[in-house]
Amino acid sequence: MSNVELENARWDCHTHIYGPWHDFPLPADAVYRPAAAPMSSLLDVHRKLGISRGVLVQAACYGSDHSALLDAIARTGGRYRGVALLDGSESDDQLRALHEGGVRGIRFNFMGHLAAEVDLDRLRTQAERVGKLGWHVLLHGRLAQVLPVLDAWRALETLLVVDHMGRPDGVDSSESAQRELLWDLHAHLQDQRRWIKLSGVDRMMSPSARPWQEAEPLVRDLLAAAPERAIWGSDWPHPNIQGDVPDDAKLLEFIESVCGGPEAAHDVLVRNPLRLYG
Template sequence: MTKTLKTSAPPLDEPRSPAMQLPPGSCDAHVHIFGPFDRYPLPDDRSFTPALAPESALRRWHERFGFERCVIVQSQGHGYDHQPLLDALRSGAGRYKGVALVRPTDSDATLARYDEAGVCGARFHFLAHLGGRPDLNAIREVAARIKPLGWHLAIHVAGDDIAEHADFIRTLDVPVVIDHMARPDISSGPDGVALTALRRLMDTGRVWVKLSGADRLSKTGAPFHDALPIARSLAAHAPERVMWGSDWPHVNLHGPMPDDGDLVDLISSIVPDEGDRRLLLVDNPAQFFGF
């Protein structure tokens, strides 16, 4: 029987311009790209079908908003075909870094090719719709492989899974970043199980958090103000270990497509202090990703 794949909606063609002005050197620390599909066909074993969102479209909206850098994260939409990512990194001429999907069986030559292009991390999903929980031993193997390259691990979990896997994350001997604030249930509030575990991981000094995905956490919709207590609690707890990402082009959403202007304007509410905003958008990603 042929598997029916969910098809993601495209991002908004014309997001509104945000009221907030970004500081020079700002980095969008979490985006994906897809296509052009005539050049980069989608693999048959993908877990969903993305909408067209090529690097050229990403670059246009970043230039309009004022982002000078970004981190392109390989997605299950293109699976283990990293050619779209590698080509984008080379065309970015230093303004992009990449995060790959890495398997223990990938050769040293493959990792060296990724590293030369600008990849600086490996990502693992713990979500059912993206393949389910990976083998923890496989993550350990990959961590050992990427450590000499100076890469980090990106962990994508949801709900209280961050608490379940906190002890394992502490054993990883490479820097770790948690995507999308660990996607907690915001009804549990900043002092719930997930956020408490996440802050304790940040206290190790080796775990960073992306303050991305407010639209995924929100229960009330745009402008996503109900997600503010979660994001603020993390930003205030360790301002030197948080980064911001748009999550463009917002794949696998169940509700309306968010306006990136709303998401950018939310930054000033998450981090009201101008100095801390520079940490969030400029200094922290420059240090963590090696810009």
């Protein structure tokens, strides 16, 4: 792709890959065992959606073995970037190798089925360290789990991205307790170092049968809080999801509807991720 094409390409900022197993098998102690979903399949999905840039988030089942992720990025000639899972023991040389391989962030998991014992001081040290490389940190958890981290790290210079919108409950979005959490999130998003990923509406509305459109006001409100720092991801191939696997084309249509027009959609799908991932 030419530089002009790269600068105007649409991004999917949240995907995972699994396999092919003969090249990238799972470890014996994998925390879950998904169906194979190799990079070739993701590229087919993205071609159909008109997406030519993306972000591979290291799958928890691979732990700190980034072989599949780095191989996939290399095969795209750098059009895709990566988000790593680190344990804090990595040497400077190992971090530089990840950076040269296209990694631009790390992910901290606070969800019950993924989180280890949380040590915010240790995680902050990791966040500060990768921030010096120009990386960001994805904070994955529910609002009640993520907001205390944002509070504790108000002075942290490293960019923080709230993953999947903080996993709000779309069914109970009118409940006063959740409204207060969302107001707190809005306050944090006034900080130019804090970003929001407008992904996971399918998980937000699950397991109810209510249409995603009912979540549009909530998602549009989060977009309005940080329009120049909002990105989108499909979460392909939708690991560990309850209910039916969502249609990725419908997820893209949803975020375009939330944006309400081509200029805002261009920000979320093109300009903002280009600024964050390069």
